Amino acid sequence: MAVDRRSVKIVVAGGFGAGKTTLVGSVSEIPPLTTEELLTQASVGIDDVTGVESKTQTTVALDFGRITISPNVVLYLFGTPGQDRFWFMWDELAQGAVGAIVLLDTRRLESSFPAIDYFERREIPFVAAVNQFNGTCAYTEEEIRSALELNADVPLVWCDARDRASSKLALIGLVRHAMSRLPVSA
Numbered sequence: 001m002a003v004d005r006r007s008v009k010i011v012v013a014g015g016f017g018a019g020k021t022t023l024v025g026s027v028s029e030i031p032p033l034t035t036e037e038l039l040t041q042a043s044v045g046i047d048d049v050t051g052v053e054s055k056t057q058t059t060v061a062l063d064f065g066r067i068t069i070s071p072n073v074v075l076y077l078f079g080t081p082g083q084d085r086f087w088f089m090w091d092e093l094a095q096g097a098v099g100a101i102v103l104l105d106t107r108r109l110e111s112s113f114p115a116i117d118y119f120e121r122r123e124i125p126f127v128a129a130v131n132q133f134n135g136t137c138a139y140t141e142e143e144i145r146s147a148l149e150l151n152a153d154v155p156l157v158w159c160d161a162r163d164r165a166s167s168k169l170a171l172i173g174l175v176r177h178a179m180s181r182l183p184v185s186a
Contacts, residue, residue, distance in 0.1 A: 004072060005071075005072055005073075005074060006072055006073050006074070007074055007076055008069075008073060008074065008075045008076065008098055008175075009075075009076050009078065009096050009097045009098060010075055010076070010077050010078070010097060010098065010099060010100065010101065010171065010174065010175075011077075011078050011079075011080060011093055011094050011097045011099075011100040011101070011124075012024055012063070012077055012078065012079040012080065012100070012101050012103060013079075013080045013090070013100050013101070013102050013103070013115040013118070013119070013126075014080075014082060014101075014102050014103035014104065014105070014111070014112060014115050014131075015082050015103075015105060015108055015110075015111025015112055015114075015115065016082035016108075016111060017082065017105060017108070017111075018082060018103040018104065018105040018108075018111065018112070018131060019103050019105065019131045019133065019161035019162075020063060020079040020080065020082065020103055020161075021034055021063045021079055022161040022162055023079070023101070023103060023131075023159075023161035023167050023170070024063040024064070024065040024077050024079045025063070025065065026161060026162055026163060026164045026167045027065065027067055027077070027164055027167045027168055027171065028065025028066055028067065028077065029065075029066055029067055029068060030065065030066050032063055032064060032065040033062075033063065033064040033065075034063050034064075062078055062079060062080065062081070062089065062093055063077070063078070063079030064076070064077065064078060064079070065077040065079075067171075075171070078093045078097070080093055080115075082111070084114065087114070090118060094118075094119075094122065094124060097124060098125070098175075098178045099124060099125040099126055099127075099174045099175070099177065099178035100115075100119050100124055100125075100126040100127075100174070101126065101127055101129050101170055101171065101174050102115045102116055102119065102126050102127070102128050102129065103129050103131050103161065104128055104129060104130045104131060104144070104148075105131055105133070106130060106137055106138065106139055106144070107133075109144070109147055109148065112128070112148060113148070116128065116148060116150070120151075125174070125177050125178040125181050126154065126174070126177075127154065127155040127156070127157050127170065127173045127174045127177055128144075128148065128150055128154055128155070128156050128157070129156075129157045129158070129159045129170045129173075130144065130156065130157070130158045130159070131159060131160065131161045132158055132159065132160045133160070133161075137158065141156055144156060154177075155173050155174075155177050157169065157170050157173045
């Protein structure tokens with residue numbers, strides 16, 4: 001007997017070095033597909049590594065992971081590249097997505113603006129997820145919301161992209177948010 005399987009596409013976006021590849025890898029049940037390449041001298045002056053000076057690799061196309069929720073539902077995760085020179089790929093990656101996680105690095109909060117603007121303009125549901133690389137965040141929810149000018153209906157969640165359980169909670173927050181925006185059927 002064939003199982004009616006549903007695929008759900010989720011995008012993981014954010015600025016350069018925000019932890020997108022790490023989040024996809026931490027929750028994927030399969031070894032994630034990554035397109036990481038070494039940063040080279042050619043990127044000097046192009047890629048802003050302020051705050052992430054120890055970063056040695058960058059995503060140049062996408063990250064891909066999968067999570068089976070039930071026999072009928074599979075989540076497919078697509079991580080975007082963070083640098084503006086690769087933004088041309090976002091339309092393809094976001095096509096058909098039920099929503100997105102915009103991963104925030106509070107050391108470089110301004111790098112989150114393009115991703116937030118992208119999903120707001122296209123009316124794609126998203127959650128803003130504060131990646132707690134160092135285990136803490138120096139800012140309050142109000143300060144982050146104000147700095148990013150987040151609408152009140154956009155959930156702000158806290159996660160550690162390295163931690164599977166924490167990343168799963170961010171995904172659950174996104175799925176709940178996306179489902180809350182579905183039309184109510186009579």
